[in-house]
Amino acid sequence: MSFKFTMEPRVSFLSALLKDIYEGVLKIPRFQRSLVWKRQQQRELLCSIYEGLPIGALLVWNTRLDNINTYDHIGPFLVEKAPSTSSNIYLMDGLQRLSTLYCMLLHPSDKISSKYANENRVSDFLMYCDLSADSVENMFLFRDELSADELVRKNYMYMPLDLVFKSKELLRFQRLIPAHLEGLVDRCDAVVSAFKDYKIPVIPLESDDQALVTKSFERINSRGTVMSEAHMLNALSYTDKFDLLGSLDLYSEKYFDESSKWKEIDTEFVLMLLKLKLGYEIYSKETDKLAKNINDDSVSEIFESIERLAEFARKYLNIDSPASFPYRLQMLGIARSFLDNPNCSPEMLVSWFYLSAYTNAFGTTARNSQRALTDLYDYLKTGSLPWSLNQAPALLPLEGIKVNLNAGRIKTWVLALAARLDASNISYKGGDKRLIPIRPKEFMSYERRPGFYFLLGDKSAKKFDINDMSEYEADANFISLELIELYNNGKYDEFAKLRETLMFAWEYKNLISPSAKLANFVIEFSAKNH
Incomplete structure (x- = not known):
């Protein structure tokens, strides 16, 4: 009609x-x-x-x-x-x-x-x-x-x-x-x-x-002015008993206090999670069909899973903000896992987190992203992580990568540095500020490569001097005697290259290899540089 x-x-x-x-x-x-x-x-x-x-x-x-x-x-x-x-x-x-x-x-x-x-x-x-x-x-x-x-x-x-x-x-x-x-x-x-x-x-x-x-x-x-999918879905699902936008506001207030950075989670993420819960693909635009299946209870379940995601991220990944995740779809996969099973294995989720981050599973196409999420669900069921993406899994070393704080590989590397600091029992004031890598003044005229960046905590980049670092600080920041010698001799490019090699070796030994072993997953190095 x-x-x-x-x-x-x-x-x-x-x-x-x-x-x-x-x-x-x-x-x-x-x-x-x-x-x-x-x-x-x-x-x-x-x-x-x-x-x-x-x-x-x-x-x-x-x-x-x-x-x-x-x-x-x-x-x-x-x-x-x-x-x-x-x-x-x-x-x-x-x-x-x-x-x-x-x-x-x-x-x-x-x-x-x-x-x-x-x-x-x-x-x-x-x-x-x-x-x-x-x-x-x-x-x-x-x-x-x-x-x-x-x-x-x-x-x-x-x-x-x-x-x-x-x-x-x-x-x-x-x-x-x-x-x-x-x-x-x-x-x-x-x-x-x-x-x-x-x-x-x-x-x-x-x-x-x-x-x-x-x-x-x-x-x-x-x-005209583009309407968000949430507003469109609200228009299609609206009744006198259900107001989607009102429910989103209500449960955001219920599950996260004003100081929580998870309160910043956007409605697009919530809708993607809703789609997965209801059996749709994350990029599906079948809004009219989706509208027939959503209700207040389903929105509440979504926020419960996001709350579990936030607690898991804080406890196991040293992440307290959505912005710190290398890929947003990793959050989606973990939250969906908690929807399916609130008691799913945190160790398996951690291993999948690192493997999906280091293999760039979410950095290519939308179809591959959907496949990577499906692989996670199969992993949680079978105990072995499959790989259904259309390119082989390969690790990217740090050497040759330019530091872009929004890039997934760099966010993963920053989290690795934070894990190294935690393992060294060095405490810094300032909380999340130590998760922002700083390039000291000596290296400002050089390329923005990982080897020139540090998590300095309370130290100022302007007053930075490797020779002033304590033994524990130097070890936590991957500074060896050979690196100190290169630094003092002004051989900064060699300094950066060696330090990148040491950092990636630590990532592989402490994060990648244990994750691959738990997931029965085979992975290779890639010679590709970015």
């Missing part, structure tokens, strides 16, 4: 649309995305209206359904809750445009909510019009783009945009303009007329079939 437009398009004054929002007649459904427009997008919208350019049609949904949860605010401003009627009107497309105009033009200061003002600063929606601007692009200014001195000395030059619909306040402002600058009055009148007289096409859809409307919503929102 195709979706039918059963009402004729109409044209509405901007002022009437803003009034409908203020009075709660035009409702904002909670499956809409929140305010995401950047300042430049907001400014360009105002410029378009001033110049009389079209800003696109709005799409509204007329329905007898009254079980659609709606927002009670836009930005920091509350909106009225309209009395129940036999027909409801929901804004389906155009939220970013109308929200911008509502907050900046109507700017209902009598509706400021202390609750939402904390999330959205009221001052962020104070817009001024520079009546002396030489072009429309320079006409609209945010409050923090003007100094207090400018607003005092030239208050007649900067018209608050929220005066457009406030006749008395507008008249008082125009009286401030000096008589010899009557051109500013004309510009002021032109601004007011542009917004008061502006009309917007409105396309109404009339249906009581929520599934059809949300499908239309999905297709329409594939253009």
Whole structure:
């Protein structure tokens, strides 16, 4: 059955649309995305209206359904809750445009909510019009783009945009303009007329079939500001008993306190984990099918598994942040393992973590990534790690690799350095700061290669001197007598090459080899350099 437009398009004054929002007649459904427009997008919208350019049609949904949860605010401003009627009107497309105009033009200061003002600063929606601007692009200014001195000395030059619909306040402002600058009055009148007289096409859809409307919503929102998959899925799965976005917020608060770095886990990761739980591939885009199977319980289970992932990472990998994982899909695999079996073997997970990191199992294609995850699940069942990727597993030595702190191989190497420090019983202050490798000043003019980097803890890179390191510090940082001699003789390239060899040998002996033995896994060295 195709979706039918059963009402004729109409044209509405901007002022009437803003009034409908203020009075709660035009409702904002909670499956809409929140305010995401950047300042430049907001400014360009105002410029378009001033110049009389079209800003696109709005799409509204007329329905007898009254079980659609709606927002009670836009930005920091509350909106009225309209009395129940036999027909409801929901804004389906155009939220970013109308929200911008509502907050900046109507700017209902009598509706400021202390609750939402904390999330959205009221001052962020104070817009001024520079009546002396030489072009429309320079006409609209945010409050923090003007100094207090400018607003005092030239208050007649900067018209608050929220005066457009406030006749008395507008008249008082125009009286401030000096008589010899009557051109500013004309510009002021032109601004007011542009917004008061502006009309917007409105396309109404009339249906009581929520599934059809949300499908239309999905297709329409594939253009313009990209909607996240979470919002799209929320639109398709939304009922009066389940709000996906609300559940994500609820369980994030429940399982992680404000200080936890795991609270930063993004919704895309949660959705990928949901897909795995429900039998879909991680990159599947069958949103409509997925929406039929998710509920509050499944979201809760996902966050329980992420909590177990966080505890496992802290206890066995010396990782306390998602950002420290070499590959995000490693987190996905481990969390999925805890979904299947909360008591799965931590030793097997550790071995898989190191083998997948050192073999670059997640650094090629999406298909290989899916296969690497499947290999993990088979490993946990059989005790032997298979390899179904379309390239042979091979180890990359450190020599020739350029240090990029976001690269998986470098993150793995940093974790190895941290493990070496822990094994040496050297304690540093500053917590996670020691997981950031530092290149001392002697090596700044050389290539960014691992051999020139250290985890120095409280030591300053500017005051770094290998000769000042204690015996334990030197050993923890792979500094031998031969390396000290190379350093003192200024043979830095030879120093880096030898140190990289020592570090990789330690990685192989203490992390790679034990993991391969436990997993019954055969691995080879690669001569490939990066």
